[in-house]
Amino acid sequence: MMKRGAMVLAGLLLAACGGNVRTVEAVQYDLGSLGGHWAGSRIPIAAVEVQASSWLSGPAMHFRLAYAEPLRRQSYAESRWAAPPAELLERFLKRRIVFGQPDFSGTGCRLQLVLDELEQRFDGPQSSQQVLEVRALLTGSRGGETVSRRAFLIQKPTLTATAGGGVAATRDAVQALADDLGAWLDEAGREKPAIVERCRI
Numbered sequence: 001m002m003k004r005g006a007m008v009l010a011g012l013l014l015a016a017c018g019g020n021v022r023t024v025e026a027v028q029y030d031l032g033s034l035g036g037h038w039a040g041s042r043i044p045i046a047a048v049e050v051q052a053s054s055w056l057s058g059p060a061m062h063f064r065l066a067y068a069e070p071l072r073r074q075s076y077a078e079s080r081w082a083a084p085p086a087e088l089l090e091r092f093l094k095r096r097i098v099f100g101q102p103d104f105s106g107t108g109c110r111l112q113l114v115l116d117e118l119e120q121r122f123d124g125p126q127s128s129q130q131v132l133e134v135r136a137l138l139t140g141s142r143g144g145e146t147v148s149r150r151a152f153l154i155q156k157p158t159l160t161a162t163a164g165g166g167v168a169a170t171r172d173a174v175q176a177l178a179d180d181l182g183a184w185l186d187e188a189g190r191e192k193p194a195i196v197e198r199c200r201i
Contacts, residue, residue: 030081031089038096038178043188043195044104048113052086053117063119073119089113090113097178107201108200109198110138128166130169132173134154135150136149148195150184
């Protein structure tokens with residue numbers, strides 16, 4: 001009888017301890033309300049689509065200690081993106097590029113992006129930068145044919161060597177990407193007027 005009572009007491013103690021266990025929820029980040037406006041280009045854009053490499057398909061926030069373990073990709077345990085990075089990037093670029101066109105008619109070429117890299121790269125224990133690598137394809141309004149393509153590499157320093165610092169630097173990198181995309185499309189439209197006409201069909 002005493003043995004059974006001891007077992008019951010042990011169970012109650014375990015339950016009490018279990019009730020005090022705290023689970024730490026990861027802090028979620030997004031890009032916030034990004035400013036800026038679409039400078040416009042001669043090429044009308046009907047849609048923006050962003051895909052990502054497999055290692056960027058989830059909400060993990062990646063970093064790399066390039067000074068110590070350059071071949072090891074790591075992720076923050078208590079910080080993550082509110083959605084996969086490709087989804088956050090696509091949402092922003094749609095607002096900036098598609099709906100930011102002053103004479104948007106719903107027709108135009110398609111801008112397809114592949115997110116190859118997004119990581120906070122540490123060059124030292126207190127020094128890091130956010131690295132954003134994207135490949136962009138401009139395809140015809142009816143799909144299939146590639147009209148133009150370009151790769152973009154953007155690096156922005158972080159003010160603090162923390163996850164929050166990486167998020168702020170990502171905002172800067174995304175803003176710079178939008179500006180670079182605009183400059184690329186504007187250049188393509190000037191150098192090859194036929195692209196403009198093809199995207200208007």
